[in-house]
Amino acid sequence: MTEEKVKVLIIGSGPAGYTAAIYASRAGLNPVLVTGGEPGGQLTTTNDVENFPGYPDGINGPQMMMDLQKQAERFGTDVRYGLVTSVDFSGYPHKAIVDEKHEITAEAVIISTGASAKYLGLDSEKEYYNKGVSACAVCDGFFYKGKNVALVGGGDTAAEEATYLANLCPKVYMIVRRDELRASKIMQQRVLNTPNIEVLWNTETEEILGDGDSVTGARVVNNQTGEKREIDVAGFFVAIGHSPNTAIFKDYLEMDETGYLKVVPGTSKTNVEGVFVTGDAADKVYRQAVTAAGTGCMGALDAERFLQSRELETV
Template sequence: MEKVIILGTGPAGLTAAIYLARANMNPIVIEGDQPGGQLTLTTEVENFPGFIDGITGPELMDNMRKQAERFGAEFKRGWVTEVDLSKKPYRLQVNGIGEIETESLILSTGASAKLLNIPGEKENIGRGVSTCATCDGFFFRGKKVIIVGGGDSAMEEANFLTKFASEVVIVHRRNELRASKIMQDRAKENPKISWELNQTPLEVTAGENGVTGLKVKDNETNEEKIIQTDGIFVAIGHTPNTSFLNGQIDTDETGYINVIPGTTETNIPGVFACGDVQDKKYRQAITAAGTGCMAALDAERYLEGNAVHDWSKSL
């Protein structure tokens, strides 16, 4: 029987692990298939307090993990396939580990990149289609690439890709971008970046050697054309990783976990949610870390019999 299990090793999960380990709660941290979360796919992190000159995402996550381990957090590699939250103790089935029982659970499983779901996309992942510029940008040195998206992540990845690619084309289905002004300005000032706005992606074209272009439709004229390219990077948002819960936790219509305002408590006593799996508004490393701290403190109070919410009035 474990006191507390943490699912996920992004900023939220690792911060929760640090706090709980320091409180002698002996947390078990289950790593999924992407230890460190989305931040491991980011190059420079310039807005995390305390790093004047910035820090790379992988380095920041590695530091946080080592800090948690220093205080006694135990990390186990595995993938949760099933969760039973119908009664205590809560039970988790984990590939490579087996069944684990726990008194409390912290969900910090984050979110996964969305795809366009157009013909030619999935079958060409790894053959020119990617959702991670920092992972695959090196392979497109001196080539022309496309970024699909209009948010901050799309602008960041576009700028990053100009370090390798000869030309980066930003394709967005609207005339206006969702990205913050500073990120838009950086992209617009980059001479290697060009724009194809108000264009809807229709199909990924490919040949024997991989991607050759992206077929798009002009939303004003309905004219279709193929933008020639060697690679396509999809940056259109994320889906919260909650499907493994099988509806046992209350979520909103898009799958993000609902928590009681001012806490990280879910609809099930002893189960807490933090990070991007419950935050679709801010989605920043520092806010994720903050909610990880909250989850740890909420879990600690719960285990000590002093939960911040009186469940007897809700059930």
């Protein structure tokens, strides 16, 4: 196994990782960024990004990530394609293994591994991903303004996204596999009091329908009666949760019951000194590119101050 020592290691790319890299490299910290299994993160699977400041005409998601990478590299970030397969935060400095063959020892680590949306697992869902299938109503709802849509889920996020879509779309079908919503009482009332939301109780999606280019509908089935129904929709939103990509940190970092890493409020600091977390790996509320970028800035500034304080201690 090869070994290397660096000042700052950034694990993961995307808006959080690349923003952390821009700030860290401009501060002279010579960061090494390991992209992860999905270089650029979730935005590389998004065609159009219209809600990130500075792009009045919108921008293609992959292009935006390439721009951020170029900006980070311009200031000296060493971007490497690879996957951090394990870490050891039990001592200092911190250690990370890349692709199970290269050990990096870092004085500060910034985690930007993000989260992955959960999907139903249908072949038709994969076929129409980004052609009408989306896991983010706030990101993509605008594209379906004036069109009927469907949304799967029964929790708070699903309820919030359904009411968001109801402001844009004439009809929102909310597909719920049980006979009740898991959402909080206030969110349930909001859904049930919105006239253009139709809740399909005890219902599951059998197939997403389309013409090859875009979604045209969905075939759903009542899991009690077996009755099938086709609904005409142009958009199909999945709101059944996200999984933070944090499993390799579970032995060292505090996380909630679903795996989101915990931070000291108002900072990017974890329970381990010199380890910081940014973006969706710690954010289960907003999950937007712009908020991820903001925490990327925080992570780099927190890491810089941490390293400065250690240097002062050794003087």
